[in-house]
Structures are given as C-alpha cells and as structure tokens.
Amino acid sequence: xxxxITHFWPGATEDQYKAxxxxxxxxxxxxxxxxxxxxxxxxxxxxxTAVWDSKExxxxxxxxxxxxxxxxxxxxxxxxxxxxxxxxxxxxxxxxDSRQAAPTCAxxxxxxxxxxxxxxxxxxxxxEGENQHENPGHREHLAAEEAGTDVPRK
Numbered sequence: 001x002x003x004x005i006t007h008f009w010p011g012a013t014e015d016q017y018k019a020x021x022x023x024x025x026x027x028x029x030x031x032x033x034x035x036x037x038x039x040x041x042x043x044x045x046x047x048x049t050a051v052w053d054s055k056e057x058x059x060x061x062x063x064x065x066x067x068x069x070x071x072x073x074x075x076x077x078x079x080x081x082x083x084x085x086x087x088x089x090x091x092x093x094x095x096x097d098s099r100q101a102a103p104t105c106a107x108x109x110x111x112x113x114x115x116x117x118x119x120x121x122x123x124x125x126x127x128e129g130e131n132q133h134e135n136p137g138h139r140e141h142l143a144a145e146e147a148g149t150d151v152p153r154k
Contacts, residue, residue: 002035002087003055007080012046020075024065031065033057036090046076051087058084 009017017039030037036051052058071077 001054002090003052003058003084004087004090005050005052005058005082005084007048007082008042008045009048009076009080010045010078012076014041014046016074016076017046017048020072023069023072023075024061031061033061048080051090055084055086 021039025031025037033053034050034057035053037048038050039046039048041047050058052061
C-alpha cells in the first residue's frame with residue numbers, strides 16, 4: 001500500500017535541504033520506490049512530503065540511505081518532526097505520464113486540467129468528466145470534436 005511521510009526540519013534552510021538531497025537522491029530522479037517528493041520553506045524550517053510505494057521502501061530509505069549518510073556537510077541537522085500514514089488519496093494536476101506534457105484541447109490549444117488519483121497503488125483518472133481546463137468554451141470544443149463538427153476558436 002502507498003505510504004506518505006512528512007518531515008519538518010526546524011531551523012533548516014533551502015541550501016541545507018539542497019545539500020542533503022544532492023547526497024541522498026539520485027541525480028535528476030527519486031530514490032527507488034518514491035513516487036512523489038515536494039519540499040518548501042515554512043515558518044522556521046523546511047517541510048518535506050514524500051509518497052512511497054510502501055512503508056517498507058520508506059523505512060529502507062530512511063535507515064539505509066538518509067540516516068546512514070548523516071551528517072551531511074552543509075545538510076540538514078538534528079532530527080525532523082515526522083508524521084506518516086497509508087495513502088488513501090493522491091490527486092494531482094498532471095498528465096497521466098509525468099514525462100509527457102499535459103494534454104491540450106485540439107481546438108483552442110489550452111492545457112486541459114487532468115486530475116489523477118492514486119488508489120491502492122494504481123494511478124487512474126479521478127473524474128474523466130472534469131479533465132478540462134478553465135476556458136469557458138472548452139465544453140463546446142469537446143462536444144464539437146465528438147460530433148465531428150467545427151467550432152471556431154475563441
């Protein structure tokens with residue numbers, strides 16, 4: 001089952017976060033088993049959220065990679081405040097395959113809003129009826145495409 005974890009590193013800076021990630025993450029990628037990683041500065045430190053394929057993969061990374069690499073010169077220090085849970089829902093505004101650009105409307109060329117959800121390890125469309133962007137004429141474009149008629153671009 002997918003597993004999420006948050007770490008809040010009190011007093012950490014963006015430079016310390018970057019130094020740590022440079023050591024514990026592969027270049028231009030995520031550790032094996034991690035499907036999602038986001039970090040941001042917040043009052044008093046750095047907040048990180050990661051989603052893993054399983055709790056076991058997270059535990060293996062924490063023990064075998066992160067903690068085994070500490071201390072990292074210029075990296076985060078001390079112990080983070082941690083919270084974790086099994087993932088019950090993960091929604092994102094992204095293409096089905098994150099290596100590809102988000103889908104676009106063939107008529108107006110605006111990106112469609114594609115919402116995907118993680119359901120027990122399987123990524124699938126959350127609501128196919130809502131996979132469109134905010135352009136008011138977009139529903140007309142989709143209807144015209146289905147009917148095979150032409151709708152002028154707005």
